[in-house]
Structures are given as C-alpha cells and as structure tokens.
Amino acid sequence: MLNKNIAIIGAGNMGTALIRGILAANLTSPQKIFASGTRLEKLETLQKEIGIAVTTNNKEVAKHAEIIILCVKAYVIRKVLEEMREVLHKDQFIISIAAGVTTESIEKLIGKNIPVVRCMPNIACTVGLGATAVSFGKHVHEKQHDIAVKIFEATGEVVVVSERHLDAVTGLSGSGPAYIYMVIEALIDGGVKMGMPRDISTKLAIQTVLGSAKLVKDSNVHPAILRDQVTTPGGTTINAIHELESHGLRSMLIDAVATATIRSKELSELINK
Ligand SMILES: NC(=O)c1ccc[n+]([C@@H]2O[C@H](COP(=O)([O-])OP(=O)(O)OC[C@H]3O[C@@H](n4cnc5c(N)ncnc54)[C@H](OP(=O)(O)O)[C@@H]3O)[C@@H](O)[C@H]2O)c1
Incomplete structure (x- = not known):
C-alpha cells in the first residue's frame, strides 16, 4: 500500500x-x-x-x-x-x-x-x-x-x-484499441455474411481476439509460431492467410502504427510550441 x-x-x-x-x-x-x-x-x-x-x-x-x-x-x-x-x-x-x-x-x-x-x-x-x-x-x-x-x-x-x-507508443497501444475494434467488427460481419446470427458471430469474434491475445501472452511463444501451429497444410486457415496477405493486412497495420506515430509527433510539436 x-x-x-x-x-x-x-x-x-x-x-x-x-x-x-x-x-x-x-x-x-x-x-x-x-x-x-x-x-x-x-x-x-x-x-x-x-x-x-x-x-x-x-x-x-x-x-x-x-x-x-x-x-x-x-x-x-x-x-x-x-x-x-x-x-x-x-x-x-x-x-x-x-x-x-x-x-x-x-x-x-x-x-x-x-x-x-x-x-x-x-x-x-x-x-x-x-x-x-x-x-x-x-x-x-x-x-x-x-x-x-x-x-x-x-x-x-x-x-x-x-x-x-x-509517440510510437501512442501509435501502437494508445490508438491500438481502435484498430482491434475494427478487426472485431469485420470478423463479426464475416460471420454474418456467411449466414450466422449477429449475436453469435459477435460472441465468437470477441472471444477469438481475447483468447488469441491471452495465448500469445501466457505461452510467451512468437505469434508467427502460434499461427503456424493452427495452419493445416491445404486447410481453411492457410487459404484465409493467403487472402489476408494478398490484401496486405500486416503492411496495413505497420503503416497504421507508423502514420499514427507521425501524427502524434506533429501534434506534440504543436502543443509544446
Ligand atoms: N481516452 C484514452 O484512450 C486515452 C489514452 C491515453 C491518454 N489519454 C489522455 O488522457 C487524458 C484524459 O482523457 P479522457 O479520455 O479521460 O478525457 P475525458 O473523459 O474528457 O476527461 C477529461 C476530464 O477533464 C476534466 N476537466 C476539463 N477541464 C478541467 C479543468 N480545468 N480542471 C479540472 N478538470 C478538468 C473534465 O471534466 P468535465 O467533464 O467536468 O469538464 C473531464 O472529466 C487526455 O489528455 C488524453 O490525451 C487518453
């Protein structure tokens, strides 16, 4: 105390x-x-x-x-x-x-x-x-x-x-919850697009993000290794990963953190003038 x-x-x-x-x-x-x-x-x-x-x-x-x-x-x-x-x-x-x-x-x-x-x-x-x-x-x-x-x-x-x-912290974890909300929202819509009721899709999307984050944290295993562990050759996940890579998911998130960092720096310079 x-x-x-x-x-x-x-x-x-x-x-x-x-x-x-x-x-x-x-x-x-x-x-x-x-x-x-x-x-x-x-x-x-x-x-x-x-x-x-x-x-x-x-x-x-x-x-x-x-x-x-x-x-x-x-x-x-x-x-x-x-x-x-x-x-x-x-x-x-x-x-x-x-x-x-x-x-x-x-x-x-x-x-x-x-x-x-x-x-x-x-x-x-x-x-x-x-x-x-x-x-x-x-x-x-x-x-x-x-x-x-x-x-x-x-x-x-x-x-x-x-x-x-x-500034980089602001771009990553400060603004980060907004990025993850977008991911959750999109996963929910994916489930709904495939015919699932919205409430069930919402529950599954939230728990998937929560559980995946907890597993990375608790296991202390690199996320790329955890991803490989759930990717069966010729299976569903590798097909989805290919789709995400084609649309540049990782580059988009890296750019999001970078651009938010730059904006944070600009705003900070204005504030402290
Ligand atoms: N929200 C986030 O995700 C987040 C993340 C990291 C850092 N921050 C930082 O945390 C700070 C607060 O953000 P917040 O989201 O908590 O904003 P907020 O909910 O608007 O809280 C700001 C509080 O300041 C009070 N206030 C305004 N003028 C005041 C004055 N002259 N004297 C005393 N109190 C006054 C407001 O009271 P009244 O409502 O009564 O006017 C309000 O309760 C910001 O500087 C933000 O950059 C926020």
Whole structure:
C-alpha cells in the first residue's frame, strides 16, 4: 500500500479508471483520493459511488496531495498548472497522461524542480487490462519511479520507455484499441455474411481476439509460431492467410502504427510550441 494522498485532476474516462484501479489494488484509501473536474454534479456521483473527495477547485486538491495525476486533455494542461503552480512544492510529484505534452513543457510551466512522470495509457485501463508506457522527467528519483509504475500496474501492464518513444507508443497501444475494434467488427460481419446470427458471430469474434491475445501472452511463444501451429497444410486457415496477405493486412497495420506515430509527433510539436 502506498497510503499517499493522491489528486486526480480531471476525473473523466481515464481519471476514473485510474481511481478505480488504485482502489481495487488497495494502493491508498478512498479518503486519500481527491478528484477534480469542472462539473460538480458529475463529481458528486463519483463521490457517492466510491467515497472519494471531490471538488472543482484544482488548487485546493493540489495543496493536500503528495501525488498529482493530470488526467485532463492536453489543451487544459497550461490552465490547470497555472492554477496550481503557487501551491506546488518539491515533496510532491506530478504524473501526466495528457497525450503529447512533454515532461520538459510541464517542468517549464511549473517553474520549480518538481519531478514529472509522463505516461501513455490506453482505454483498456477501464477494465484493468491497460497497456501503459511510462517515462521520467529529469527530477524523478527511483522512489517516485517505482510509485508511478505501481499506480499504472493497478490498471494493467506497464513498460518503462525513454520519452522519445512515446509517440510510437501512442501509435501502437494508445490508438491500438481502435484498430482491434475494427478487426472485431469485420470478423463479426464475416460471420454474418456467411449466414450466422449477429449475436453469435459477435460472441465468437470477441472471444477469438481475447483468447488469441491471452495465448500469445501466457505461452510467451512468437505469434508467427502460434499461427503456424493452427495452419493445416491445404486447410481453411492457410487459404484465409493467403487472402489476408494478398490484401496486405500486416503492411496495413505497420503503416497504421507508423502514420499514427507521425501524427502524434506533429501534434506534440504543436502543443509544446
Ligand atoms: N481516452 C484514452 O484512450 C486515452 C489514452 C491515453 C491518454 N489519454 C489522455 O488522457 C487524458 C484524459 O482523457 P479522457 O479520455 O479521460 O478525457 P475525458 O473523459 O474528457 O476527461 C477529461 C476530464 O477533464 C476534466 N476537466 C476539463 N477541464 C478541467 C479543468 N480545468 N480542471 C479540472 N478538470 C478538468 C473534465 O471534466 P468535465 O467533464 O467536468 O469538464 C473531464 O472529466 C487526455 O489528455 C488524453 O490525451 C487518453
């Protein structure tokens, strides 16, 4: 248990997922979590449901927190840091999940030597199966490093990367759920095209993606080997694989990650200007 006061600035989709993960992992108690947002009504619903403290005053939550997690959109970062700046001190540390905003920009906006951790989680954090990459600003010490990793481990898998890789992380696991939703949707339609009821097709498509991912993870076997193991000579799967290769499935996905990475870099340059 960390047992620290944690402020969540921006209790939206990701902020709420983090709060739930932190509580489920018993990292701190609900009484030590303070969440902020702009709509009190929405915050009070969260307060009733999980017993945390809520407010629309970012400065107030920042004052009492040991860890401050910025879960607002990138364009709000400057505003919230300006609001909190005067109460921030070096015994606190800041974690930001805002896409594209560099640790250097945050450090400059704060204007004090406060440790800043930058993370890129994904939406699967909401079901405890997130993929989060964590990188560290220049004032971060080992202890804060471990705490940040622990917090995100409460929502899934964590990797530590150099900050220069965060655009590629965004292109792969940040945007990745959208690619997989398209794959699931297409598999469902494939089943429907072949005459299967949609609900049955949906169940099979989802479980196929879930089970295949779990098998790669649990077996630690390269996906190409697992694919070979289910490909009977002259059978159905090799015919389907040939079709997928003819349409360039793998090149398409590689290009998708590459193009999203480039876009992430462009947006990041605009944000940090
Ligand atoms: N969603 C993803 O898949 C994903 C993945 C990786 C990273 N991220 C990053 O996570 C961050 C949050 O994304 P999200 O999807 O959780 O967005 P979201 O659901 O819109 O949450 C943002 C929250 O910020 C609050 N907010 C807005 N202005 C504020 C202010 N001045 N002070 C305090 N709170 C304020 C909003 O409150 P109100 O609703 O009350 O205005 C809202 O609850 C973004 O920076 C995004 O880049 C998201």
